[in-house]
Amino acid sequence: MNTDPARLLPRRDLLAATAAGAALAALPAFTASAAPERPANAPEITTSSHDELWWQAPADDNSMIEQGLPVGNGRLGALAGNDPGHEVLLVTDATMWTGGLNDTLDAAGQFPYDRDHFGSLTLLARLTVDIPEHDLGAVSGYRRTLDLARGVVTTSYVRSGVTYQRQLFASRPDDVIVLHFTQSGGGRYTGTVTLEGTHGEGAGVSFGAAFANGLEYGAAVTAHGTGGRVTVSGSHISFAGCKDLTVVVSGGTNYAPDAAQGYRDPSLEPRRLARTKVADAAAHSADTLLRTHVTDHHALFGQFGLSLGTSTAQQRSLDTWERLQARARDGAPDPELEAAYVQFGRYLMISGSRGSLPLGLQGLWLDGNDPDWMGDYHTDINLQMNYWMADRAGLSACFDALTDYCVAQVPSWTDLTRRLFDDPRNRYRNSSGKNAGWTLAISTNPYGGGGWWWHPAGNAWLCNSLWEHYEFTRSRAHLEKIYPLLKGACEFWEARLLTTTLPGSSKEVLIADSDWSPEQGPLDAKGITYAQELVWALFGNYCVASAELKRDGGYAETIFGLRKKLYLPQVSPKTGWLEEWMSPDNLGETTHRHLSPLVGLFPGDRIRPDGSTPSDVVAGATALLTARGMNSFGWANAWRSLCWARLKNADNAYQLIVTNLRPSADGGNGTAPNLFDIYETRPGRGIFQIDANFGTPAAVTEMLLYSRPGHLELLPALPDAWAASGSLTGAPARGGFVVDLRWQDGRPTEARIRSVGGRTTTVAFGGSSRTVTVAPGGSVTIKDFAR
Numbered sequence: 001m002n003t004d005p006a007r008l009l010p011r012r013d014l015l016a017a018t019a020a021g022a023a024l025a026a027l028p029a030f031t032a033s034a035a036p037e038r039p040a041n042a043p044e045i046t047t048s049s050h051d052e053l054w055w056q057a058p059a060d061d062n063s064m065i066e067q068g069l070p071v072g073n074g075r076l077g078a079l080a081g082n083d084p085g086h087e088v089l090l091v092t093d094a095t096m097w098t099g100g101l102n103d104t105l106d107a108a109g110q111f112p113y114d115r116d117h118f119g120s121l122t123l124l125a126r127l128t129v130d131i132p133e134h135d136l137g138a139v140s141g142y143r144r145t146l147d148l149a150r151g152v153v154t155t156s157y158v159r160s161g162v163t164y165q166r167q168l169f170a171s172r173p174d175d176v177i178v179l180h181f182t183q184s185g186g187g188r189y190t191g192t193v194t195l196e197g198t199h200g201e202g203a204g205v206s207f208g209a210a211f212a213n214g215l216e217y218g219a220a221v222t223a224h225g226t227g228g229r230v231t232v233s234g235s236h237i238s239f240a241g242c243k244d245l246t247v248v249v250s251g252g253t254n255y256a257p258d259a260a261q262g263y264r265d266p267s268l269e270p271r272r273l274a275r276t277k278v279a280d281a282a283a284h285s286a287d288t289l290l291r292t293h294v295t296d297h298h299a300l301f302g303q304f305g306l307s308l309g310t311s312t313a314q315q316r317s318l319d320t321w322e323r324l325q326a327r328a329r330d331g332a333p334d335p336e337l338e339a340a341y342v343q344f345g346r347y348l349m350i351s352g353s354r355g356s357l358p359l360g361l362q363g364l365w366l367d368g369n370d371p372d373w374m375g376d377y378h379t380d381i382n383l384q385m386n387y388w389m390a391d392r393a394g395l396s397a398c399f400d401a402l403t404d405y406c407v408a409q410v411p412s413w414t415d416l417t418r419r420l421f422d423d424p425r426n427r428y429r430n431s432s433g434k435n436a437g438w439t440l441a442i443s444t445n446p447y448g449g450g451g452w453w454w455h456p457a458g459n460a461w462l463c464n465s466l467w468e469h470y471e472f473t474r475s476r477a478h479l480e481k482i483y484p485l486l487k488g489a490c491e492f493w494e495a496r497l498l499t500t501t502l503p504g505s506s507k508e509v510l511i512a513d514s515d516w517s518p519e520q521g522p523l524d525a526k527g528i529t530y531a532q533e534l535v536w537a538l539f540g541n542y543c544v545a546s547a548e549l550k551r552d553g554g555y556a557e558t559i560f561g562l563r564k565k566l567y568l569p570q571v572s573p574k575t576g577w578l579e580e581w582m583s584p585d586n587l588g589e590t591t592h593r594h595l596s597p598l599v600g601l602f603p604g605d606r607i608r609p610d611g612s613t614p615s616d617v618v619a620g621a622t623a624l625l626t627a628r629g630m631n632s633f634g635w636a637n638a639w640r641s642l643c644w645a646r647l648k649n650a651d652n653a654y655q656l657i658v659t660n661l662r663p664s665a666d667g668g669n670g671t672a673p674n675l676f677d678i679y680e681t682r683p684g685r686g687i688f689q690i691d692a693n694f695g696t697p698a699a700v701t702e703m704l705l706y707s708r709p710g711h712l713e714l715l716p717a718l719p720d721a722w723a724a725s726g727s728l729t730g731a732p733a734r735g736g737f738v739v740d741l742r743w744q745d746g747r748p749t750e751a752r753i754r755s756v757g758g759r760t761t762t763v764a765f766g767g768s769s770r771t772v773t774v775a776p777g778g779s780v781t782i783k784d785f786a787r
Contacts, residue, residue, distance in 0.1 A: 030252025074354025412448020
C-alpha cells in the first residue's frame, strides 16, 4: 500500500497526462507573498438586516460545530467560541491532510477508504485566550454578531461598568487570523494566550511537525497590547493590565498542487513562514489590518444583493437562533431571515474557497481530527453542489479553487485510470477491453488519490460543472484551462460505451458499461440514466468547446456522432417515472436521498418544461421527483428544491427551503444555531455537512432567475412569501450576462441585463419573451413587461 504521494509518477506518463499542466501554478499554497496594499479608507458599507446575524450566548466548548462562528480567508479557517473569559479558536488549513495516493486496490478492485491510506482533513491548531476575571457569570449584556458584509465576528459585554469588545477576522491579504480586544470605560485585560497543536505537538508560541505521509505543517502566534505588559512565559503568552490587545495567528503546510513534485513544496518551511506572517501582520495596527481585510472581503461580498421582502419588527427583535425557532413554530414567512441564509452561504464561500483547495464536505471548519467521511471530496453530488451557488450568487472568483483542484489532480487521476481501472477485480472495468482518458473515485483527496469505489461517470459530472462556469463567465482563459479535462473525459467514454440493440426493435444505441446509480440499486447495471445523461451533456459541451477554441475538429465530429447514438432514458410503463435503470421496474429505494436519474433536469438542461422536451419525459421526471418525497437530508432537500424550481413549482421549491431552515433538534436534520446544516447519521447523532449551506441558496437564486445560453427567464418559481416586493442585483446568468431585477406583486418591474461576454439572449416572463442584444460591456433595461 503506497501512502506517500511524494512517490513520483512515471515521467512520460505524467507529461502525457499534463496537457493542462501550465495551469498548475494557478493554485497557490501557503507561501510567502508581497506586502498587501493598504487602503487609506475602509469601504462605506451600509449593513442591512439580512447581512448581520447575532446571538445572546457564546458557544459551548462541547458544541463548537453547532454553535461556533466560522471565519476564514479562503485557506485558513477557524471556529470561534466567543466566551468572554475563555476564547477558543479551532484552526484549520485546507491542505492539512493525512493519507496519500492510495493506489493499491482492495480485493474487489476498489479503493481502500480509511484515514491511514486515503487520509483525512484534520485540525491544524487550537488557540485559547484566557481572561479569568471575565468569567461568563460575571458579565452582562453579552452579544456576539457575525457581520457577513464585513467578514467580522464581534463580541461585546459589560463587566463592572466597563464595556468590552473583541473583533475576530481572517485576513486574506495578510494571511492571518486576528483577534483584537478593546474596551471603553477604563478596563484592563489580564490573561494568557495559548497555541497548541492537535497532533501531539504541545503548546508554544510556534510549532512545526510532519505527518507520516511527509506533509510538513506549522503554526505561530504573537500578541501585543498597550498600557500593560505582554511577555512570553514558558509555552504561553502572558498579558497583564492591557488597555487593548491584538492576537495574530497563522499557519499552514508545504502542500503544493503539483503531481510532478508529489504535491509538496520541499523548499517551504511552514513553521518559519507562519512566524514571518504573524510578525509582518503585527507590525501594523489592528485598525489597519481590519481595514485591509474588510476592503478585500467586501469587494466580493458586495457584488450581489438580495431582498425577498420585509420582515416584521417582532421577527427582527429576535436573535438568530430564536428567529429560526419562531419561523418553524409559527409558520410565518421571515423573508429577511431567508435572505440572510443566502448571504451566509456566500460568506462561507468567500471564507472557504479562495487561493487553496476547494470546499469539501465540511469546508474549512472542524471540531476534531476525525470528520465523517474524512471531510473529503465526494464526487457523486456533494462537491458539485458546493459550487452550484458560486456563479449564481456573484462569486465566480471563488469557483476557481474547484477548477484548479481538478487541473492539479488530473495527472494522477489519469495515471490511476490507465494502471488500475481495468483491474479484473473491478466490476466497473471496461468490458470493451479499451482504456483511455481519465476517471476517478467517488471520494477524492488532494494527493491524486481515490477512496471507496470507482465512479466512472464522475469525470463527466465534474467536467460539466467546469463547463457551466464557462457558460456564466465566458472566460476564454478558463475554457483553455479545462479543455484537456473535457477531452480526456470524452476519450474515457469513447473507450467505455457499448453498443446494444433496444428490445423489440433493430435500433442500435450506445450505453454506459456496468455502473452504480448513486448510491442505491444494482451495483453493476448497464445504461443507468445517471451516466447516460451526464455523458450526453459532456459530449455536447466538448463539441462546443472544440468549436470555440478551434481545436480537434475531427475528434469533435467523432464525439458528435457518438452523442447522436446515446441511449436516452424512457418513462417506465409500470411506474410512470423516468427510469433510473434500463428497466421498467423500480430497483431501488423510492424515497432515496439522491436524485441521480434527474441530473438531466438539474443541474442539466435536457429536460425542460418549455415544450422543447417531450411531454411524457417531463411528466415522468415530475412523477419521479414527486415519488422521491419532500423530506430528506439538507443537501437532498436543496437538490429537490432546485428541481422543483426548474419545473416552475414555486410552492414545492419554497417548502423545501423552509424545511432546511427548521432548527436541528437532538442531532436531527436541519439548521444549527450557527446556521450550519446538520445531517443526521443516526438517531441522536448529527454532523455538520456544508453542501446544503450552498445548495439551498442556489435554489433561492434559481427560483428568481433561470438561465441557459441564449435564454433568461425572470421569476420562474416565485413563491407567495416573496411576491410582494423584492430585488436581485448582480446575479450572473449563463450566456455571459449579469442581471439586476426588481419585482412588485409577483411581477418584474425592471430588469437590467449587463453583458460580460454575451451578446444576444431572449428574456422571458410568464408567457411572453423578447430578444435583446447587448453590446460588450453594455446593458439593456426592460421595464414594460406585458400583462
